[in-house]
Amino acid sequence: MNKKSVYLFLALLLPGIIFAFLKYFGKNEFAIPVHYQNGIDSVSVICGGDYAKPYALPDSVLVAIGAGKKQARVIVFNPDEASKTELRRLSDIFNSEEFTQAEIILQQADSGISVARYTRWTTCVFFIKKPYNVVLADADDRIRGYYAVDRREEMDRLILEMQILLKKY
16 A cells, blocks of 8 residues: 555656746747748749848838838738738737837738739739738748738737747847
8 A cells, every 4th residue: 555655646746846847947939930041942934033042021122011120020912801800900919019019011902003013022022822911021021921811810820920029039
């Protein structure tokens, strides 16, 4: 009977020791991958040109869309009526103190830029593919993620990755 008590005590004590060790000496860190770190693999024939390695968004495009120098930028392309709830939720979060170093930029095909220029930006600069229409960029103008604004799970992932990005940099 005494031997069983010792084994039971150790069986209960060991997970507690492991938990305490990890709690005080471990780190929970997540990394958001950088897209096109090794350059652009395949680009549409209409794009042409050379792309630098690692790829970063061109300053000329960022100035044209009105992007400031922030730690995180969310660029939304052609939001539809159905996605307004998610954009409102995202905007509410952006206006909180937690996201003072982030900004949201809405780009629409009818926003005053030519259709050809808009199409070139979406296919040759931001490399957006269906169903995605949101791009997350960091302070170094690198693309960190693509998201679909009309899907709640995607927007939750965007918010989480922004929290990681803003905490890390």
